[in-house]
Amino acid sequence: MSTIDDAILWLAAREPAVPAALLEHTIKVLRSAAIAEASLPELFARSAMRALARAVELGDDRAGAADLLVADALLTWACEAAAEEGGDALERLVSAADVSTFQALHDSLKPE
Numbered sequence: 001m002s003t004i005d006d007a008i009l010w011l012a013a014r015e016p017a018v019p020a021a022l023l024e025h026t027i028k029v030l031r032s033a034a035i036a037e038a039s040l041p042e043l044f045a046r047s048a049m050r051a052l053a054r055a056v057e058l059g060d061d062r063a064g065a066a067d068l069l070v071a072d073a074l075l076t077w078a079c080e081a082a083a084e085e086g087g088d089a090l091e092r093l094v095s096a097a098d099v100s101t102f103q104a105l106h107d108s109l110k111p112e
Contacts (some may be wrong), residue, residue: 002037003036003037005031006040012079025066026070027103029067033050042078044077044078044081047074051070053108079093
């Protein structure tokens with residue numbers, strides 16, 4: 001299991017380096033997601049979904065652009081971390097992030 005601090009260390013070790021502004025916003029998203037402990041791919045994927053939800057909530061203008069960018073990066077890193085873990089980690093991640101995950105996010109954001 002990984003913590004947010006493990007995730008930050010993993011990101012800091014990336015080559016090429018994660019751009020500073022992207023890293024800063026990603027750390028804010030990771031901390032605000034309040035996921036105590038999970039596998040690194042799961043931590044990134046769940047945080048990505050929270051960033052995506054925030055981007056959608058902010059609407060169609062540029063207000064959600066940073067969250068959308070972070071969501072994209074976190075999903076990419078989730079896949080990369082899963083591939084590094086080897087075995088079935090990538091398959092588990094992809095299975096967990098199927099279309100129903102995005103449909104549930106969409107449904108949760110619909111106005112009543």
